[in-house]
Amino acid sequence: MRRLFTILYICIIAVLLTACGADTAMKKGDKFFALGEYYDAAGQYKKAYTQTRAKDKPLRGQRALKMADCYRRINYTQKAIAAYNNAVRYKQADSTSIFYLGKLQLKNGNYKDAEKTFTLLLDSMPNNPLVKNGLESARMAPKWKADAAxxxxxxxxxxxxxxxxxxxxxxxxxxxxxxxxxxxxxxxxxxxxxxxxxxxxxxxxxxxxxxxxxxxxxxxxxxxxxxxxxxxxxxxxxxxxxxxxxxxxxxxxxxxxxxxxxxxxxxxxxxxxxxxxxxxxxxxxxxxxxxxxxxxxxxxxxxxxxxxxxxxxxxxxxxxxxxxxxxxxxxxxxxxxxxxxxxxxxxxxxxxxxxxxxxxxxxxxxxxxxxxxxxxxxxxxxxxxxxxxxxxxxxxxxxxxxxxxxxxxxxxxxxxxxxxxxxxxxxxxxxxxxxxxxxxxxxxHIYSFEKHEIVQTVKGWVYEQDGYELPEALVYMVGNDGTNQKLSVKGDGSFTQEIHPGVDYVFLGTCRGFLNHKEQLKVDTVKESQEYVLQFPLASITAPVLIDNIFYDFDKATLRPESTEALDKLIALLEENPNVTIELSAHTDYRGSAAYNQRLSQRRAESVVNYLTEHGIAADRLSPMGYGKEKPKTIKRKLTEKYPWLAEGDVLTEEFITALKDEEKQEICNQLNRRTEFVVLRTTYGLFDKPAEETTSSQASEAKE
CATH class of the missing domain: 2.120.10 (Neuraminidase)
Known part of the structure; x- marks a missing residue:
């Protein structure tokens, strides 16, 4: 009899301790939940659930519901479904819980179960858009999977x-x-x-x-x-x-x-x-x-x-x-x-x-x-x-x-x-x-994706002529389809933009302190993705700009035919910047007398100006200057990449060149000195000057008054 009493006493104590332990776990779980620590809260709710007696059905259902809510929030989908099903089994699930169960069934790919759940909910929540979406999802998802291709x-x-x-x-x-x-x-x-x-x-x-x-x-x-x-x-x-x-x-x-x-x-x-x-x-x-x-x-x-x-x-x-x-x-x-x-x-x-x-x-x-x-x-x-x-x-x-x-x-x-x-x-x-x-x-986890599409793009590079990229540049893009966009460039001076077949585009590269540069592009219809590449070398307004690939006959001012391409680019630049006037300068190396070099360089500068005026550039926008050997070239950083034995800021004077022991290096320096450049003088040409006809008309009107 005493032994039976002892066993009964132990059982009662065990029940009380279990109930106490479950209550403690619930309190801890509620505290974690309030702080948003759903993983820790789920662990405590699970502990409380397992320590709750099977015959305490309402209590088990309530604790299953809290456990389900945590599992749902941390994406433990299958555990959450099982916990919600327990809440339903113990008749503690409200309409919100049933809704979450349906969403989890969708997430688990149980589309038939989800359809049943949302159909049931629709009877009690006929005007809830999320319930309608859930039912439509359950019906559409299998069709989307079937149409994957x-x-x-x-x-x-x-x-x-x-x-x-x-x-x-x-x-x-x-x-x-x-x-x-x-x-x-x-x-x-x-x-x-x-x-x-x-x-x-x-x-x-x-x-x-x-x-x-x-x-x-x-x-x-x-x-x-x-x-x-x-x-x-x-x-x-x-x-x-x-x-x-x-x-x-x-x-x-x-x-x-x-x-x-x-x-x-x-x-x-x-x-x-x-x-x-x-x-x-x-x-x-x-x-x-x-x-x-x-x-x-x-x-x-x-x-x-x-x-x-x-x-x-x-x-x-x-x-x-x-x-x-x-x-x-x-x-x-x-x-x-x-x-x-x-x-x-x-x-x-x-x-x-x-x-x-x-x-x-x-x-x-x-x-x-x-x-x-x-x-x-x-x-x-x-x-x-x-x-x-x-x-x-x-x-x-x-x-x-x-x-x-x-x-x-x-x-x-x-x-x-x-x-x-x-x-x-x-x-x-x-x-x-x-x-x-x-x-x-x-x-x-991370997945890659690709969808084959024909994408036509243009990639442009904006940089200082004879220099580096211009990350502060802007490019204006205009198309005959009504396109009108302003494009910023990346840190390397580049931009990439989608373009469309059958459209003619004009791109204008701009940057403060530099002349504009225009490029045109006609886009054809293609069968594969294609990228066009455009270059926007911008000429400085404040520093001399080298006109590369200008060639003269030996010891003469006559332009050679291979100079045409570079000169035509200069003409295009002046046409794109109609308010600019420039000084066109020619330079020689140190060899020969100063007077002779000055006369030769002056004639060469005038030859370039004559070419420009013959091709439509107004003469009053051009000032030819021959400097001979008076202004030796100053090395920019970009040029040191090609000639690492030169340093930024080096001035190629006669003393500098003759101090070089290598004759090949001396000749390279002489070639660098023999150059044709331009410098911007004004950027307001024609802006404030009235045409002659307008001036005459105005004077006549004033005389009548």
Whole structure:
């Protein structure tokens, strides 16, 4: 009898201890959940669930629901489905929980189950757009998978960039797209502690480079102050390559963590410490996933701040020299009551983003928003959603009430998992993105994509004539199809722009302190992608400009026939800059008498002027000057690359040349001194001078008065 009592006592104590342990675990779980540490919270809720007696069905159902919510947030899809099913089994699931179960069934590829779930929900929530989208998704997803070949996309998992943890949001950078930045929670990330949010290390930004042969190398940790023991990631770089915007999330043991946007500036080859970039004074909303528009004028980002359509919305803020300007929500059709995230741009201006609020295949799907400049056919429909997903279809609304075309690119770019974070290799429809498809742990990895398209592009290089690139230059592009664009150049002075067949273009290269240079291009129809290359050598307004390849007969001023090409280019330059007058100067080497060299150089300068006037250049724009050997050449840095034995600033005087022991080097210096140059004298020719007829007419009018 005593033994039976002892066993009963032990059982009672065990039950009490179990209940106490479950309650303690729930309290810990609730604390972790409030801080957004869903991985740690899920562990505590699971502990509480397993310690709850089977006959306490309502309590088990409530704890299963909390566990399911955490698993859903950290992408443990199958565990979340099992937990939601338990909540349903114990009759503790409300309509919101059933909705999440349906979304997870989509994400797991259980389209038939998802269709049943959303059909059931539709009876009780007939006007909920997200429920309607869920049902449409369950019905459309199998069709998208069946039509995979029609999408044109080729997808490949990039094992070189991936690890046993998560990698996401790749970003191509560099003048030749030879750098790939991405976010990862791999073991090489800074810090030793695991995140309570994900159960992995906090995310850092990693980078991979191409070698000289164009092959990608293994990723490495960025050697800079950018990464810390906190979370950093989801970055973008401004078109000029000088500023990086990124998402940061600082930890606080007693306060919920809100993602913020920060900036980093490049110093030489390294990125500096991230500084918070304040968009608004709102401290209770998250700001994440930055993307800069191709023109560099707008910062697109994700936020849940007031004024949105629900969930996470995509916003944009104007970037000005004095800080943040106008702030706008992109509105419909892009934003929905669901979540819109990870905006990014194809260089042609198409906006790519991911959403779970539009009909999709499950999880986050990638969508393409193409701006349409045509006016709305029915302004009264602005803001409506006029589409049947499954291809290109117009959607009305958006920033400024414009018209957008929203496309779902189908399978295999999209999948049943989360697909997001596009980055493009220039104007071509190829690059990288991230997806957690097929990963049981829900971790994201990097994939490549390519869709064969015929893309015609022009690549231009703007540089100082006889000098280096001009990164401050602007190129104006005008086409007979109505195109009128202003193009900025990269740090290497280059630009790349899409062009269209059958269009005639004019490009004008400009830069402060330099003369303009014009190029024309006629684009033909082709069967394969093609790139045209244009050169824009700009002549300085403040320094002498060498006219290369001008040749005279020996000891004479007669121009040789091979000089024609260079002189014709000078004529084109003067025609493109009609308000410029120049001094045309000829120079000789030090050999011979000063008087003779001066007379010879003067006649040579006059020969060039005569050629120019014979070809339509007004004589009063040209001043011939023969300097003989009075002005020996001063070496520029660019020339030292060809002749490393010369230094920038060297003046090729007779003393300098004769001091060279090598006769070949002496002759090279003499050749450099024998040159024809021009210097800009005025840039206002004809601007303030009245034509003779106008002057006479004006005088006659004054006389009558």
């Amino acid at each position: 029609l999408s044109g996309y080729e997808i490949k998992k990039q094992e070189l960039f991936n690890s046993r943890r998560a990698e996401f949001s790749p970003m191509l950078a560099g003048e030749d797209y030879d750098q790939l930045y991405f976010t990862s929670t791999r073991n090489q990330a800074v810090g030793d502690e695991l995140s309570g949010i994900t159960g992995t290390k906090p995310s850092d930004i990693f980078v991979a480079y191409k070698d000289e042969k164009g092959n990608w190398q293994k990723p490495e940790v960025m050697e800079s102050e950018l990464n810390t023991e906190q979370d950093e990631g989801v970055s973008c770089v401004t078109p000029d390559g000088k500023t990086m915007y990124l998402t940061v999330c600082k930890s606080d043991p007693s306060y919920p963590r809100y993602a913020k946007i920060a900036t980093s500036t490049r110093s030489d080859a390294s990125w500096g410490k991230a500084q918070e970039f304040e968009i608004t004074k709102d401290t209770l909303s998250l700001f994440a996933h930055p993307a800069v528009s191709p023109d560099g004028m707008w910062l697109y980002f994700v936020s849940d701040m007031p004024g949105g359509l629900g969930g996470l919305d995509i916003w944009r803020a104007q970037l000005t020299t004095s800080g943040i300007g106008a702030l706008e929500n992109l509105g419909t059709p892009i934003n929905t009551p669901g979540n819109e995230m990870f905006p990014t741009f194809r260089p042609n201006g198409d906006l790519y983003f991911s959403s779970d609020g539009h009909p999709g295949m499950g999880g986050l799907d990638i969508y393409i928003a193409k701006p349409n400049e045509e006016p709305s056919p029915n302004p009264s429909e602005e803001g409506s959603l006029a589409t049947s997903y499954g291809g290109s279809a117009p959607l009305l609304g958006g920033v400024g009430g414009g018209l957008y075309t929203l496309e779902h690119p189908g399978f295999p770019l999209n999948s049943q998992g989360d697909d997001f974070g596009m980055t493009f290799e220039g104007l071509h429809n190829r690059g990288f993105f991230s997806s957690n498809r097929g990963d049981a742990r829900g971790w994201d």
